[in-house]
Amino acid sequence: MxxxxxxxxxxxxxxxxxxxxxKKDLKYNTIPQWDSVGHMSMxxxxxxxxxxxxxxxxxIDFSSYKTGKEILKKYKVNIS
Numbered sequence: 406m407x408x409x410x411x412x413x414x415x416x417x418x419x420x421x422x423x424x425x426x427x428k429k430d431l432k433y434n435t436i437p438q439w440d441s442v443g444h445m446s447m448x449x450x451x452x453x454x455x456x457x458x459x460x461x462x463x464x465i466d467f468s469s470y471k472t473g474k475e476i477l478k479k480y481k482v483n484i485s
Contacts, residue, residue: 408455408482408483408484408485409484409485411454411455412451412454412473412474412477412484413427414454415447415450415451415454416431416447416470418450419438419443419446419447419450420436420438420439420443420447421438422436422438427470430469430470430471431469431470432468432469432470433467433468433469444464444467445464448464448467451473451477455477455480455482457477457480457482459476459480463476463479
């Protein structure tokens with residue numbers, strides 16, 4: 406599975422949403438599932454999927470689907 410599919414799958418699984426919701430640049434707190442608890446669950450799933458450990462600042466800054474792609478680049482994970 407390529408990185409983009411893994412990334413999408415984490416969002417869809419973590420928040421029980423369909424792929425079409427991702428195209429609207431999903432943001433923190435714009436859906437009920439993406440609250441603080443959902444956020445940490447998604448972060449843990451991303452860490453598992455890509456075998457990385459986020460720094461605290463990156464966890465806090467991870468505020469949208471789009472921003473997450475930029476943050477992952479710091480960890481040498483490219484989502485095209």
